[in-house]
Amino acid sequence: VYYTATKRQYDGAIIEVGHYFTHHLLIPPGVRDVDFQATCPERCTQSGLPPGGVNVIASILHAHTAGSAMWVEHIRNKTKLPNIDQNLNYDFNFQEMVLLRSEVTILPGDDIRVFCRYDTSDRTAITLGGEGTSDEMCLAFLLVYPKPDIAMCLSRITNEAFASFLTKAAMCA
Numbered sequence: 001v002y003y004t005a006t007k008r009q010y011d012g013a014i015i016e017v018g019h020y021f022t023h024h025l026l027i028p029p030g031v032r033d034v035d036f037q038a039t040c041p042e043r044c045t046q047s048g049l050p051p052g053g054v055n056v057i058a059s060i061l062h063a064h065t066a067g068s069a070m071w072v073e074h075i076r077n078k079t080k081l082p083n084i085d086q087n088l089n090y091d092f093n094f095q096e097m098v099l100l101r102s103e104v105t106i107l108p109g110d111d112i113r114v115f116c117r118y119d120t121s122d123r124t125a126i127t128l129g130g131e132g133t134s135d136e137m138c139l140a141f142l143l144v145y146p147k148p149d150i151a152m153c154l155s156r157i158t159n160e161a162f163a164s165f166l167t168k169a170a171m172c173a
Contacts, residue, residue: 025129048150
């Protein structure tokens with residue numbers, strides 16, 4: 001612990017971006033590459049970030065044991081900018097905070113998209129979203145400054161949309 005009498009110019013924070021991990025996240029068994037996307041839309045960054053935006057200095061990508069690749073896209077004015085982070089060889093056993101080579105500024109109105117690729121080729125049952133290691137998540141933790149008003153921006157399907165999906169899937173079976 002370090003003490004300084006000089007207050008820092010900025011406070012830092014972590015913004016959690018990704019998919020709200022519930023049983024609504026369904027990953028089919030026996031498939032090598034299943035891609036999933038979660039979005040922090042422009043309306044959330046517009047209302048939750050300071051006028052000058054935030055600077056991302058580090059990232060932690062997080063999925064569980066079916067996760068095989070992850071990346072975080074940055075969209076401004078419908079134009080894709082360079083990825084904030086990516087790990088195309090993701091391994092649950094080797095998660096780490098990655099310091100970015102250069103800071104990335106996220107402005108109010110930008111979209112942030114977290115992509116997770118899963119490999120369930122060794123599984124015989126559907127993998128659900130959840131907290132257990134054999135369940136799945138799709139999250140990125142972005143270390144930013146200055147501290148924004150939002151701490152998380154998570155996608156999730158509504159109960160109504162999920163029920164509709166299940167009804168349509170049952171009709172196809």
